[in-house]
Amino acid sequence: MGTLEFIAKEDLEQFKMELFAELRRPTFKAPLGKDKQKPFIKSYEVRQLLGISPGTLHQLRKSGQIKFSRIGGLMYYKYEDIEAMVNGRT
Structure with a gap:
């Protein structure tokens, strides 16, 4: 049989906070070419980008x-x- 390991509650809380922070961070998917990028985009395009x-x-x-x-x-x-x-320049 395998060994039994315990996880401290504090370690689990820390993991949860790091996981939530990672999930909340938007991922910016840059378009193929910035020179081809429209100056204004619609909501669905923003959602896709982020x-x-x-x-x-x-x-x-x-x-x-x-x-x-x-x-x-x-x-x-x-x-x-x-x-x-x-990019945090707002």
């Missing part, structure tokens, strides 16, 4: 972490603003 859900994008807008413009029923985002937010 790998986030519609609810997360809504929370980013609501908290003011991401700038947007509403035209009719659509929301548009400046590509450079998204890039700056991901």
Whole structure:
């Protein structure tokens, strides 16, 4: 039989915090060529770039972490603003 190992509660809490921090960090998937990048992108494109859900994008807008413009029923985002937010230059 294998050996039995115990995990301290503090170690488990630390692991949980590190895992949540990693999961919350947006991953920025850069487009193929920046020269081909549109200056404004739609919500679904932002979600694809950042790998986030519609609810997360809504929370980013609501908290003011991401700038947007509403035209009719659509929301548009400046590509450079998204890039700056991901790189911590907001």
